[in-house]
Amino acid sequence: MTSRDSNTSSDKRSGSSLSRRAFTTAVGATAATAAGIQAAVPAAAATAAGIQAAVPAAAATGTASDAVTRERPFRAARGRHSRRPNILFILGDDLGWADLSSYGAPHIRTPNLDRIGRQGVRFTDSYSGSATCSPTRFSLYTGRYPGRTKGGLAEPIANRSVGLEPTHPTLASLLRGAGYSTALIGKWHCGYLPDYSPTKSGYDEFFGNFGGALEYYSKLGLSGEYDLYEGDAEYKDLRYYTRILTERASEYVRRDHDKPWLLNLNFTTPHWPWIADGDTEASAEVVRRIKAGDRGALRHADGGSIEKYTEMVEDLDRSVGEVLKALKRSGQEEDTLVFFASDNGGERFSYNWPLSGNKSSLQEGGIRIPSVLRWPARIDGHQVSGLPVFSPDWTATLLELGGARPDPAHPLDGISLAGYLLRDEAPRERDLFWRVRGERALRRGDWKYYRGKNGTDQLFNLADDQREQADRAAAEPELLAELRASWERTDSGLLPYPTGS
Numbered sequence: 001m002t003s004r005d006s007n008t009s010s011d012k013r014s015g016s017s018l019s020r021r022a023f024t025t026a027v028g029a030t031a032a033t034a035a036g037i038q039a040a041v042p043a044a045a046a047t048a049a050g051i052q053a054a055v056p057a058a059a060a061t062g063t064a065s066d067a068v069t070r071e072r073p074f075r076a077a078r079g080r081h082s083r084r085p086n087i088l089f090i091l092g093d094d095l096g097w098a099d100l101s102s103y104g105a106p107h108i109r110t111p112n113l114d115r116i117g118r119q120g121v122r123f124t125d126s127y128s129g130s131a132t133c134s135p136t137r138f139s140l141y142t143g144r145y146p147g148r149t150k151g152g153l154a155e156p157i158a159n160r161s162v163g164l165e166p167t168h169p170t171l172a173s174l175l176r177g178a179g180y181s182t183a184l185i186g187k188w189h190c191g192y193l194p195d196y197s198p199t200k201s202g203y204d205e206f207f208g209n210f211g212g213a214l215e216y217y218s219k220l221g222l223s224g225e226y227d228l229y230e231g232d233a234e235y236k237d238l239r240y241y242t243r244i245l246t247e248r249a250s251e252y253v254r255r256d257h258d259k260p261w262l263l264n265l266n267f268t269t270p271h272w273p274w275i276a277d278g279d280t281e282a283s284a285e286v287v288r289r290i291k292a293g294d295r296g297a298l299r300h301a302d303g304g305s306i307e308k309y310t311e312m313v314e315d316l317d318r319s320v321g322e323v324l325k326a327l328k329r330s331g332q333e334e335d336t337l338v339f340f341a342s343d344n345g346g347e348r349f350s351y352n353w354p355l356s357g358n359k360s361s362l363q364e365g366g367i368r369i370p371s372v373l374r375w376p377a378r379i380d381g382h383q384v385s386g387l388p389v390f391s392p393d394w395t396a397t398l399l400e401l402g403g404a405r406p407d408p409a410h411p412l413d414g415i416s417l418a419g420y421l422l423r424d425e426a427p428r429e430r431d432l433f434w435r436v437r438g439e440r441a442l443r444r445g446d447w448k449y450y451r452g453k454n455g456t457d458q459l460f461n462l463a464d465d466q467r468e469q470a471d472r473a474a475a476e477p478e479l480l481a482e483l484r485a486s487w488e489r490t491d492s493g494l495l496p497y498p499t500g501s
Helices: 008-013 028-035 043-048 065-072 113-118 133-142 173-179 240-256 281-290 306-329 391-401 418-423 477-492
Strands: 088-092 119-123 182-185 206-210 233-235 261-266 334-343 371-374 384-385 433-436 437-442 447-451 457-461
Touching: 088 306, 088 391, 113 119, 113 240, 113 306, 113 334, 113 371, 133 173, 133 391, 173 182, 173 261, 173 391, 182 240, 240 261, 240 306, 306 334, 334 391, 391 418, 433 477, 437 477, 447 477, 457 477
Parallel strands: 088 261, 088 334, 119 384, 182 206, 182 261
Antiparallel strands: 119 371, 334 371, 433 437, 437 447, 447 457
Protein backbone atom coordinates (compact mmCIF):
# COMPACT_ATOMS: atom_id res chain seq x y z
CA MET A 1 0.00 0.00 0.00
CA THR A 2 1.35 3.36 -1.00
CA SER A 3 0.72 5.99 1.60
CA ARG A 4 0.83 9.63 2.43
CA ASP A 5 1.19 10.94 5.98
CA SER A 6 -2.31 10.68 7.37
CA ASN A 7 -1.46 12.67 10.50
CA THR A 8 -1.39 16.01 8.73
CA SER A 9 -2.97 18.42 11.18
CA SER A 10 -5.94 20.59 10.38
CA ASP A 11 -3.69 23.61 10.97
CA LYS A 12 -1.31 22.40 8.27
CA ARG A 13 -4.21 21.72 5.92
CA SER A 14 -5.56 25.23 6.43
CA GLY A 15 -2.17 26.57 5.37
CA SER A 16 -2.14 24.60 2.15
CA SER A 17 -2.91 26.22 -1.18
CA LEU A 18 -5.64 23.61 -1.49
CA SER A 19 -7.32 24.35 1.84
CA ARG A 20 -10.90 25.47 2.05
CA ARG A 21 -9.86 28.84 3.42
CA ALA A 22 -7.29 29.56 0.73
CA PHE A 23 -9.51 28.49 -2.15
CA THR A 24 -11.29 30.57 -4.33
CA THR A 25 1.39 11.70 -33.19
CA ALA A 26 0.91 11.25 -36.20
CA VAL A 27 -1.85 8.69 -35.58
CA GLY A 28 -5.26 10.13 -36.35
CA ALA A 29 -3.93 13.05 -38.40
CA THR A 30 -6.39 12.55 -41.24
CA ALA A 31 -9.47 12.49 -39.06
CA ALA A 32 -8.20 15.43 -37.02
CA THR A 33 -7.50 17.52 -40.11
CA ALA A 34 -11.04 16.86 -41.33
CA ALA A 35 -12.24 18.54 -38.16
CA GLY A 36 -9.86 21.47 -38.64
CA ILE A 37 -7.58 20.19 -35.88
CA GLN A 38 -3.80 20.01 -36.08
CA ALA A 39 -2.61 16.52 -35.20
CA ALA A 40 0.86 15.75 -33.87
CA VAL A 41 2.39 15.48 -37.35
CA PRO A 42 5.78 16.50 -38.74
CA ALA A 43 6.18 20.10 -39.89
CA ALA A 44 6.16 19.20 -43.59
CA ALA A 45 2.93 17.27 -43.28
CA ALA A 46 1.39 20.10 -41.27
CA THR A 47 2.33 22.61 -43.96
CA ALA A 48 0.90 20.38 -46.66
CA ALA A 49 -2.37 20.19 -44.75
CA GLY A 50 -2.56 23.98 -44.51
CA ILE A 51 -2.59 23.93 -40.70
CA GLN A 52 -2.46 27.30 -39.03
CA ALA A 53 -1.70 28.55 -35.54
CA ALA A 54 -4.45 28.75 -32.97
CA VAL A 55 -6.53 31.93 -32.90
CA PRO A 56 -7.44 32.94 -29.35
CA ALA A 57 -11.04 33.55 -28.45
CA ALA A 58 -12.03 36.64 -26.53
CA ALA A 59 -11.76 36.48 -22.77
CA ALA A 60 -14.84 37.12 -20.70
CA THR A 61 -15.51 38.65 -17.31
CA GLY A 62 -18.47 39.54 -15.14
CA THR A 63 -20.88 38.06 -12.63
CA ALA A 64 -23.04 35.00 -13.26
CA SER A 65 -26.22 37.03 -13.64
CA ASP A 66 -24.50 39.51 -15.94
CA ALA A 67 -23.13 36.65 -18.02
CA VAL A 68 -26.54 35.07 -18.53
CA THR A 69 -27.96 38.46 -19.48
CA ARG A 70 -25.20 39.01 -22.04
CA GLU A 71 -25.29 35.51 -23.53
CA ARG A 72 -25.95 35.21 -27.24
CA PRO A 73 -27.13 32.17 -29.20
CA PHE A 74 -24.27 29.91 -30.11
CA ARG A 75 -22.52 30.37 -33.45
CA ALA A 76 -19.32 28.62 -34.42
CA ALA A 77 -16.25 30.72 -35.10
CA ARG A 78 -15.60 29.29 -38.55
CA GLY A 79 -12.23 29.41 -40.27
CA ARG A 80 -10.07 28.92 -37.20
CA HIS A 81 -7.48 26.17 -36.95
CA SER A 82 -5.56 24.67 -34.08
CA ARG A 83 -3.68 21.67 -32.87
CA ARG A 84 -5.62 18.78 -31.37
CA PRO A 85 -6.83 19.85 -27.94
CA ASN A 86 -5.90 18.60 -24.55
CA ILE A 87 -9.16 17.46 -22.94
CA LEU A 88 -10.06 18.16 -19.32
CA PHE A 89 -13.42 16.48 -18.75
CA ILE A 90 -14.77 17.18 -15.26
CA LEU A 91 -17.75 15.50 -13.61
CA GLY A 92 -19.56 16.53 -10.45
CA ASP A 93 -21.52 13.81 -8.67
CA ASP A 94 -25.31 14.10 -8.25
CA LEU A 95 -25.23 17.82 -9.00
CA GLY A 96 -28.67 19.20 -9.90
CA TRP A 97 -29.45 21.08 -13.12
CA ALA A 98 -29.87 24.43 -11.36
CA ASP A 99 -27.17 24.01 -8.70
CA LEU A 100 -24.87 26.53 -10.43
CA SER A 101 -25.34 30.28 -10.16
CA SER A 102 -25.48 30.53 -13.94
CA TYR A 103 -28.32 27.99 -14.02
CA GLY A 104 -30.43 29.82 -11.47
CA ALA A 105 -29.35 28.77 -7.98
CA PRO A 106 -30.22 31.76 -5.77
CA HIS A 107 -28.16 30.56 -2.78
CA ILE A 108 -25.12 28.80 -4.28
CA ARG A 109 -22.13 30.72 -5.63
CA THR A 110 -20.12 28.97 -8.34
CA PRO A 111 -17.92 31.65 -9.96
CA ASN A 112 -15.34 29.23 -11.37
CA LEU A 113 -17.84 26.90 -13.02
CA ASP A 114 -19.83 29.88 -14.27
CA ARG A 115 -16.63 31.27 -15.76
CA ILE A 116 -16.14 28.16 -17.91
CA GLY A 117 -19.52 28.83 -19.54
CA ARG A 118 -18.85 32.54 -19.73
CA GLN A 119 -15.60 31.90 -21.59
CA GLY A 120 -17.33 29.42 -23.90
CA VAL A 121 -20.78 27.85 -24.12
CA ARG A 122 -23.48 27.07 -21.57
CA PHE A 123 -25.83 24.24 -22.62
CA THR A 124 -29.40 24.55 -21.35
CA ASP A 125 -30.71 21.23 -22.70
CA SER A 126 -27.86 18.89 -21.87
CA TYR A 127 -28.59 15.42 -20.51
CA SER A 128 -26.82 12.55 -18.84
CA GLY A 129 -26.80 9.16 -20.52
CA SER A 130 -28.86 7.73 -17.68
CA ALA A 131 -30.35 8.67 -14.31
CA THR A 132 -27.67 7.17 -12.04
CA CYS A 133 -23.90 7.01 -11.75
CA SER A 134 -22.69 3.80 -13.40
CA PRO A 135 -24.89 3.78 -16.52
CA THR A 136 -24.03 7.39 -17.33
CA ARG A 137 -20.31 6.65 -17.00
CA PHE A 138 -20.73 3.62 -19.27
CA SER A 139 -22.46 5.84 -21.85
CA LEU A 140 -19.68 8.42 -21.65
CA TYR A 141 -16.75 6.01 -21.78
CA THR A 142 -18.26 3.87 -24.57
CA GLY A 143 -20.34 6.47 -26.47
CA ARG A 144 -23.23 3.99 -26.44
CA TYR A 145 -26.48 3.38 -24.59
CA PRO A 146 -25.81 1.70 -21.23
CA GLY A 147 -28.06 -1.19 -22.30
CA ARG A 148 -25.56 -2.20 -24.99
CA THR A 149 -23.38 -3.82 -22.32
CA LYS A 150 -24.08 -6.15 -19.43
CA GLY A 151 -22.37 -3.86 -16.94
CA GLY A 152 -24.49 -0.94 -18.07
CA LEU A 153 -27.65 -2.73 -16.92
CA ALA A 154 -26.66 -2.24 -13.27
CA GLU A 155 -28.33 0.95 -12.03
CA PRO A 156 -25.86 1.51 -10.44
CA ILE A 157 -23.14 -1.13 -9.97
CA ALA A 158 -23.32 -2.33 -6.38
CA ASN A 159 -21.18 -5.50 -6.37
CA ARG A 160 -18.21 -7.13 -8.07
CA SER A 161 -20.14 -9.27 -10.55
CA VAL A 162 -20.21 -6.81 -13.48
CA GLY A 163 -18.23 -3.94 -14.94
CA LEU A 164 -16.95 -2.35 -18.11
CA GLU A 165 -15.34 -5.17 -20.06
CA PRO A 166 -11.67 -4.41 -20.79
CA THR A 167 -12.16 -5.59 -24.38
CA HIS A 168 -14.73 -2.88 -25.10
CA PRO A 169 -13.32 0.22 -26.87
CA THR A 170 -13.53 3.37 -24.78
CA LEU A 171 -12.96 7.08 -25.18
CA ALA A 172 -9.62 6.61 -23.44
CA SER A 173 -8.45 3.57 -25.42
CA LEU A 174 -9.36 5.13 -28.76
CA LEU A 175 -7.71 8.46 -27.96
CA ARG A 176 -4.66 6.65 -26.64
CA GLY A 177 -4.49 4.81 -29.94
CA ALA A 178 -4.50 8.21 -31.65
CA GLY A 179 -1.53 9.45 -29.64
CA TYR A 180 -3.01 10.84 -26.43
CA SER A 181 -1.85 10.36 -22.86
CA THR A 182 -4.84 9.32 -20.74
CA ALA A 183 -5.63 9.57 -17.05
CA LEU A 184 -8.63 9.17 -14.77
CA ILE A 185 -8.57 10.87 -11.39
CA GLY A 186 -11.48 10.32 -9.02
CA LYS A 187 -14.55 8.11 -9.15
CA TRP A 188 -14.55 5.17 -11.57
CA HIS A 189 -17.72 3.19 -10.61
CA CYS A 190 -17.54 0.91 -13.65
CA GLY A 191 -16.50 -2.28 -11.90
CA TYR A 192 -14.11 -3.53 -9.24
CA LEU A 193 -10.75 -5.24 -9.17
CA PRO A 194 -9.48 -7.69 -10.15
CA ASP A 195 -11.53 -7.84 -13.36
CA TYR A 196 -12.30 -4.18 -14.01
CA SER A 197 -10.23 -1.04 -13.74
CA PRO A 198 -9.53 2.20 -15.63
CA THR A 199 -6.05 0.86 -16.41
CA LYS A 200 -7.71 -2.10 -18.17
CA SER A 201 -9.95 0.25 -20.19
CA GLY A 202 -7.53 2.61 -21.88
CA TYR A 203 -6.22 4.83 -19.12
CA ASP A 204 -2.45 5.13 -18.66
CA GLU A 205 -2.97 6.34 -15.10
CA PHE A 206 -5.63 6.01 -12.43
CA PHE A 207 -5.90 7.57 -9.01
CA GLY A 208 -9.20 7.39 -7.21
CA ASN A 209 -12.00 5.16 -5.94
CA PHE A 210 -13.66 2.18 -7.58
CA GLY A 211 -17.05 2.28 -5.88
CA GLY A 212 -20.05 4.55 -6.03
CA ALA A 213 -19.40 6.46 -2.82
CA LEU A 214 -16.91 6.73 0.01
CA GLU A 215 -16.57 8.56 3.29
CA TYR A 216 -14.53 11.66 2.51
CA TYR A 217 -11.83 11.23 5.18
CA SER A 218 -11.53 7.50 5.96
CA LYS A 219 -12.10 6.45 2.31
CA LEU A 220 -14.38 3.65 3.50
CA GLY A 221 -16.88 2.48 0.88
CA LEU A 222 -20.42 1.15 1.04
CA SER A 223 -19.32 -2.24 2.39
CA GLY A 224 -16.73 -0.82 4.76
CA GLU A 225 -13.85 -1.51 2.37
CA TYR A 226 -10.96 0.94 1.97
CA ASP A 227 -11.35 2.51 -1.47
CA LEU A 228 -8.53 4.80 -2.54
CA TYR A 229 -6.13 3.46 -5.16
CA GLU A 230 -3.21 4.51 -7.30
CA GLY A 231 -3.34 2.24 -10.29
CA ASP A 232 -4.43 -1.10 -8.87
CA ALA A 233 -2.72 -0.66 -5.49
CA GLU A 234 -4.22 0.82 -2.33
CA TYR A 235 -3.01 4.32 -1.50
CA LYS A 236 -3.19 5.59 2.06
CA ASP A 237 -4.23 9.23 2.48
CA LEU A 238 -6.77 10.24 5.11
CA ARG A 239 -7.08 13.89 4.17
CA TYR A 240 -10.35 15.25 2.77
CA TYR A 241 -10.96 13.52 -0.57
CA THR A 242 -11.82 16.58 -2.65
CA ARG A 243 -8.52 18.17 -1.59
CA ILE A 244 -6.59 15.09 -2.65
CA LEU A 245 -8.25 14.91 -6.08
CA THR A 246 -7.71 18.62 -6.66
CA GLU A 247 -4.05 18.29 -5.76
CA ARG A 248 -3.58 15.28 -8.05
CA ALA A 249 -5.37 16.90 -11.00
CA SER A 250 -3.40 20.12 -10.61
CA GLU A 251 -0.17 18.14 -10.63
CA TYR A 252 -1.23 16.30 -13.78
CA VAL A 253 -2.05 19.39 -15.82
CA ARG A 254 1.18 21.11 -14.70
CA ARG A 255 3.34 18.36 -16.16
CA ASP A 256 5.54 18.91 -19.18
CA HIS A 257 3.44 16.77 -21.52
CA ASP A 258 5.03 15.74 -24.82
CA LYS A 259 1.70 14.89 -26.48
CA PRO A 260 -1.96 15.83 -26.10
CA TRP A 261 -3.74 14.45 -23.07
CA LEU A 262 -7.14 13.39 -21.81
CA LEU A 263 -7.89 13.81 -18.12
CA ASN A 264 -11.21 12.55 -16.80
CA LEU A 265 -11.51 14.32 -13.43
CA ASN A 266 -14.41 12.72 -11.56
CA PHE A 267 -15.18 14.36 -8.24
CA THR A 268 -17.44 12.61 -5.73
CA THR A 269 -18.68 16.00 -4.55
CA PRO A 270 -21.51 16.75 -3.73
CA HIS A 271 -22.59 13.08 -3.37
CA TRP A 272 -23.52 11.86 0.11
CA PRO A 273 -22.36 11.46 2.85
CA TRP A 274 -22.97 15.10 3.67
CA ILE A 275 -19.50 15.87 4.98
CA ALA A 276 -17.70 19.06 4.05
CA ASP A 277 -14.01 19.84 4.49
CA GLY A 278 -13.39 20.21 8.22
CA ASP A 279 -16.42 18.17 9.37
CA THR A 280 -14.29 15.70 11.28
CA GLU A 281 -16.90 14.99 13.96
CA ALA A 282 -19.55 14.08 11.39
CA SER A 283 -16.96 11.97 9.59
CA ALA A 284 -16.08 10.09 12.78
CA GLU A 285 -19.74 9.31 13.45
CA VAL A 286 -20.31 7.94 9.95
CA VAL A 287 -17.14 5.86 10.21
CA ARG A 288 -18.24 4.50 13.61
CA ARG A 289 -21.52 3.36 12.11
CA ILE A 290 -19.86 1.80 9.07
CA LYS A 291 -17.50 -0.20 11.29
CA ALA A 292 -20.43 -1.28 13.45
CA GLY A 293 -22.00 -2.90 10.39
CA ASP A 294 -24.58 -0.24 9.50
CA ARG A 295 -24.85 -0.77 5.71
CA GLY A 296 -26.85 2.42 5.32
CA ALA A 297 -24.47 4.68 7.21
CA LEU A 298 -22.75 6.06 4.13
CA ARG A 299 -26.06 7.15 2.62
CA HIS A 300 -26.37 9.52 5.57
CA ALA A 301 -30.17 9.61 5.43
CA ASP A 302 -30.27 11.32 8.81
CA GLY A 303 -27.72 14.00 7.90
CA GLY A 304 -27.18 16.94 5.63
CA SER A 305 -29.04 20.17 5.01
CA ILE A 306 -29.40 22.76 2.28
CA GLU A 307 -26.66 24.75 3.98
CA LYS A 308 -24.29 21.77 4.11
CA TYR A 309 -25.04 20.90 0.50
CA THR A 310 -24.35 24.50 -0.52
CA GLU A 311 -21.01 24.32 1.28
CA MET A 312 -20.08 21.17 -0.61
CA VAL A 313 -21.05 22.56 -4.04
CA GLU A 314 -19.12 25.76 -3.42
CA ASP A 315 -16.13 23.66 -2.36
CA LEU A 316 -16.40 21.75 -5.64
CA ASP A 317 -16.41 25.07 -7.47
CA ARG A 318 -13.27 26.24 -5.66
CA SER A 319 -11.60 22.92 -6.40
CA VAL A 320 -12.28 23.24 -10.13
CA GLY A 321 -10.95 26.80 -9.90
CA GLU A 322 -7.67 25.51 -8.45
CA VAL A 323 -7.24 23.02 -11.30
CA LEU A 324 -7.99 25.73 -13.86
CA LYS A 325 -5.39 28.00 -12.24
CA ALA A 326 -2.83 25.23 -12.57
CA LEU A 327 -3.81 24.80 -16.22
CA LYS A 328 -3.38 28.50 -16.89
CA ARG A 329 0.00 28.64 -15.21
CA SER A 330 1.15 25.67 -17.30
CA GLY A 331 0.63 27.67 -20.50
CA GLN A 332 -1.83 25.10 -21.90
CA GLU A 333 -5.10 26.96 -21.34
CA GLU A 334 -5.51 28.12 -24.94
CA ASP A 335 -5.24 24.64 -26.39
CA THR A 336 -7.24 22.76 -23.74
CA LEU A 337 -10.92 21.93 -24.12
CA VAL A 338 -12.51 22.07 -20.67
CA PHE A 339 -15.93 20.50 -20.14
CA PHE A 340 -17.88 20.30 -16.89
CA ALA A 341 -21.13 18.44 -16.22
CA SER A 342 -22.88 16.31 -13.65
CA ASP A 343 -23.24 12.55 -13.98
CA ASN A 344 -27.03 12.67 -13.49
CA GLY A 345 -29.71 14.80 -11.89
CA GLY A 346 -29.61 16.11 -8.36
CA GLU A 347 -30.22 14.42 -5.02
CA ARG A 348 -32.47 15.44 -2.14
CA PHE A 349 -30.83 18.79 -1.32
CA SER A 350 -30.30 19.85 -4.96
CA TYR A 351 -31.89 22.92 -6.49
CA ASN A 352 -33.69 21.64 -9.58
CA TRP A 353 -36.33 24.28 -10.16
CA PRO A 354 -38.34 24.29 -12.36
CA LEU A 355 -37.73 20.66 -13.25
CA SER A 356 -39.64 17.71 -11.80
CA GLY A 357 -37.97 14.58 -10.49
CA ASN A 358 -34.52 13.82 -9.15
CA LYS A 359 -31.72 11.32 -9.58
CA SER A 360 -32.95 7.83 -10.61
CA SER A 361 -35.97 9.24 -12.47
CA LEU A 362 -36.27 9.89 -16.21
CA GLN A 363 -38.18 13.06 -15.52
CA GLU A 364 -36.17 16.13 -16.44
CA GLY A 365 -34.80 16.58 -12.94
CA GLY A 366 -33.22 13.14 -13.04
CA ILE A 367 -31.36 13.48 -16.35
CA ARG A 368 -31.04 17.15 -17.34
CA ILE A 369 -27.68 18.43 -16.13
CA PRO A 370 -25.62 21.61 -16.06
CA SER A 371 -22.99 21.49 -18.81
CA VAL A 372 -20.43 24.15 -19.75
CA LEU A 373 -17.61 24.02 -22.29
CA ARG A 374 -14.72 26.24 -23.27
CA TRP A 375 -11.88 25.98 -25.78
CA PRO A 376 -10.26 29.40 -26.18
CA ALA A 377 -8.47 28.55 -29.41
CA ARG A 378 -11.65 27.65 -31.24
CA ILE A 379 -14.81 28.78 -29.44
CA ASP A 380 -15.92 32.30 -28.50
CA GLY A 381 -17.33 33.13 -25.10
CA HIS A 382 -20.65 34.48 -23.77
CA GLN A 383 -22.68 31.92 -25.71
CA VAL A 384 -25.63 29.69 -24.89
CA SER A 385 -26.96 26.65 -26.73
CA GLY A 386 -30.40 25.08 -26.46
CA LEU A 387 -29.38 22.10 -28.59
CA PRO A 388 -30.52 18.85 -26.94
CA VAL A 389 -27.37 16.78 -26.31
CA PHE A 390 -26.47 13.85 -24.06
CA SER A 391 -23.41 12.03 -22.72
CA PRO A 392 -22.66 9.76 -25.71
CA ASP A 393 -22.49 12.84 -27.95
CA TRP A 394 -19.43 14.07 -26.08
CA THR A 395 -17.69 10.74 -26.68
CA ALA A 396 -18.23 11.05 -30.43
CA THR A 397 -17.25 14.73 -30.37
CA LEU A 398 -14.01 14.24 -28.46
CA LEU A 399 -12.99 11.31 -30.65
CA GLU A 400 -13.36 13.46 -33.76
CA LEU A 401 -11.54 16.42 -32.23
CA GLY A 402 -8.75 14.11 -31.10
CA GLY A 403 -8.32 12.51 -34.52
CA ALA A 404 -9.54 9.09 -33.33
CA ARG A 405 -12.01 6.87 -35.12
CA PRO A 406 -14.76 4.82 -33.45
CA ASP A 407 -14.44 1.06 -33.59
CA PRO A 408 -16.81 -0.10 -36.37
CA ALA A 409 -17.59 -3.24 -34.37
CA HIS A 410 -19.00 -1.04 -31.60
CA PRO A 411 -20.92 1.75 -33.37
CA LEU A 412 -21.62 4.87 -31.31
CA ASP A 413 -25.09 5.96 -30.29
CA GLY A 414 -23.95 9.55 -29.83
CA ILE A 415 -23.29 11.99 -32.65
CA SER A 416 -20.25 14.21 -33.02
CA LEU A 417 -20.92 17.89 -32.34
CA ALA A 418 -17.59 18.95 -33.86
CA GLY A 419 -19.28 20.31 -36.98
CA TYR A 420 -21.76 22.26 -34.87
CA LEU A 421 -19.11 23.64 -32.53
CA LEU A 422 -16.44 24.49 -35.09
CA ARG A 423 -18.02 24.79 -38.54
CA ASP A 424 -21.55 26.03 -37.80
CA GLU A 425 -23.09 22.87 -39.23
CA ALA A 426 -26.58 21.88 -38.16
CA PRO A 427 -26.49 18.56 -36.29
CA ARG A 428 -28.57 15.83 -37.85
CA GLU A 429 -31.99 15.32 -36.36
CA ARG A 430 -32.32 12.31 -34.09
CA ASP A 431 -34.09 11.15 -30.94
CA LEU A 432 -32.56 11.07 -27.47
CA PHE A 433 -33.33 7.77 -25.77
CA TRP A 434 -33.29 6.70 -22.13
CA ARG A 435 -34.28 3.52 -20.32
CA VAL A 436 -34.14 2.59 -16.65
CA ARG A 437 -35.97 -0.13 -14.77
CA GLY A 438 -39.66 0.77 -14.74
CA GLU A 439 -39.29 3.99 -16.76
CA ARG A 440 -38.77 5.05 -20.36
CA ALA A 441 -38.20 8.39 -22.08
CA LEU A 442 -37.47 9.76 -25.53
CA ARG A 443 -36.96 13.34 -26.68
CA ARG A 444 -37.50 14.53 -30.25
CA GLY A 445 -37.10 18.26 -30.73
CA ASP A 446 -39.24 19.94 -28.08
CA TRP A 447 -41.36 16.86 -27.46
CA LYS A 448 -40.73 14.28 -24.76
CA TYR A 449 -42.39 10.89 -24.39
CA TYR A 450 -42.31 9.58 -20.84
CA ARG A 451 -43.65 6.51 -19.07
CA GLY A 452 -43.12 6.37 -15.32
CA LYS A 453 -43.46 3.51 -12.90
CA ASN A 454 -47.25 3.86 -12.95
CA GLY A 455 -47.22 2.61 -16.56
CA THR A 456 -49.00 5.66 -18.02
CA ASP A 457 -47.69 7.11 -21.29
CA GLN A 458 -47.31 10.88 -21.18
CA LEU A 459 -46.30 13.54 -23.68
CA PHE A 460 -44.83 16.93 -22.88
CA ASN A 461 -43.76 19.94 -24.91
CA LEU A 462 -40.62 21.00 -23.09
CA ALA A 463 -40.46 24.36 -24.83
CA ASP A 464 -43.68 25.32 -23.06
CA ASP A 465 -43.56 23.03 -20.06
CA GLN A 466 -40.11 22.23 -18.63
CA ARG A 467 -41.79 21.05 -15.45
CA GLU A 468 -43.64 18.24 -17.26
CA GLN A 469 -47.05 19.03 -15.79
CA ALA A 470 -49.18 19.61 -18.91
CA ASP A 471 -49.68 16.12 -20.36
CA ARG A 472 -50.46 16.44 -24.10
CA ALA A 473 -50.96 12.70 -24.71
CA ALA A 474 -54.73 12.97 -25.27
CA ALA A 475 -54.36 15.99 -27.55
CA GLU A 476 -51.55 14.48 -29.67
CA PRO A 477 -52.28 10.73 -29.93
CA GLU A 478 -50.51 10.26 -33.28
CA LEU A 479 -47.32 11.94 -32.08
CA LEU A 480 -47.45 9.94 -28.86
CA ALA A 481 -47.75 6.69 -30.82
CA GLU A 482 -44.86 7.71 -33.11
CA LEU A 483 -42.51 8.50 -30.24
CA ARG A 484 -43.51 5.35 -28.36
CA ALA A 485 -42.78 3.26 -31.45
CA SER A 486 -39.40 4.93 -31.85
CA TRP A 487 -38.53 4.18 -28.23
CA GLU A 488 -39.57 0.55 -28.65
CA ARG A 489 -37.48 0.14 -31.81
CA THR A 490 -34.36 1.30 -29.99
CA ASP A 491 -35.17 -0.75 -26.91
CA SER A 492 -35.52 -3.91 -29.01
CA GLY A 493 -31.83 -3.67 -29.92
CA LEU A 494 -30.62 -3.47 -26.32
CA LEU A 495 -29.89 -6.17 -23.78
CA PRO A 496 -32.86 -7.09 -21.59
CA TYR A 497 -32.68 -6.54 -17.85
CA PRO A 498 -31.97 -9.73 -15.90
CA THR A 499 -35.11 -11.57 -14.86
CA GLY A 500 -36.36 -10.48 -11.46
CA SER A 501 -34.39 -7.22 -11.43
